Amino acid sequence: MNPGRTLATTGRVLTQIRHDHRTVALLLLVPTLLIGLVAWIFSDTPVFASIGPAMIALFPFIVMFLVTSIATLRERRTGTLERLLAMPLGRGDFLLGYTIAFGLLAVAQASIAVAFAVWVCGLEIDGSIGLLLLVAVMDAVLGTTLGLLASAFARTEFQVVQFMPVLVFPQILLGGIFLPRDQLPEVLQTIGDWLPLSHAIDALNAVASGSDDTAAIWIDIGIIAAYAVGAVVLGSLTLRRRTP
Structure with a gap:
């Protein structure tokens, strides 16, 4: 990979x-609005x-997955990727450039979402707001990289949506949102x-509960980062050079 080509892809x-105002609004505002809706639904309850x-x-994880996967697939469907890869630009440069670009947007997205949840919706955070923001950003970047991985396999936007039951829904169901994981069947x-x-x-x-076990938090962050890097590497190995 070449840093100059990667950064050129990021800038592009x-x-x-x-110039795509709807995508910007979707990325930056929709997760925040959904968090606000959940807070409103459960107002006056714990x-x-x-x-x-x-x-x-x-919410940032899902939005970043959808937007990134469809945007990357659009590059292939329009023939842009094929023309780019005909030049010295490599597949790794392409995917890493996308990761950096959407990662920067993830910083803005997570900052808005965290600020809204804490200072508007009244979510109580006993730990470090900075550490909370870092985890939120890493989570959004994870959604970005999984979206890039899905786009490497999909041929149409419909197929991208079909990857959600494979890559996204199991994580929602088994992540401990609906039921603590220690109460799930052992296999699950x-x-x-x-x-x-x-x-x-x-x-x-x-972080929200003010846990003193910061080592465990950093281990979780490291695992998220490892999955994100792995998704980029796997995506670069499987990305097709030719437009399907």
């Missing part, structure tokens, strides 16, 4: 997104206090413990 993607950190993990608990979104939810819950 950011320029395209800047429910939002318990599930709020998980919502910070869930084991599967859930290996899913990256579970570690994001665990880390956000730990």
Whole structure:
């Protein structure tokens, strides 16, 4: 991979997104609005206090997965990727450039979502807000990289949506949002413990509760980062050069 080509790809993607106001609104505002809706639904109850950190993990993860996978697939469907890869640009440069571009957007997205959840919706955070933001950003980047991985296999936008039951829904069901993982059947608990979104939810819950076990939080962050890197590497190995 070449840093110059990677950064050039990052700049091109950011320029395209800047002119797509609907995508910008979807990325930056929709997770925040959904968090606000959940807080409104459970107003005057203790429910939002318990599930709020998980919502910070869930909604940005889903939105980044959808937007990134469809945007990357569009590059292939329009023939842009084929023309780019005919030049010295490598598949790794392409995917890493996309990861950096959407990762920067993830920082803005997570910052807005965390600020809204804490200072508007009243989510109580006993730990470090900075650490909470870091986990939220890593979670959004994870959604980005899994979206890139899905786009490497999909041929149409419909197929991208079909990847959600494979890559996204099991993580939601087994991540501990609906039922603590230690109360799941043993097999499902084991599967859930290996899913990256579970570690994001665990880390956000730990920070929100003011856990003193910061080592466990950093381990969760490291696992999320490892999954994100693995998704980029696997995506670069499987990305087709030719437009299907």
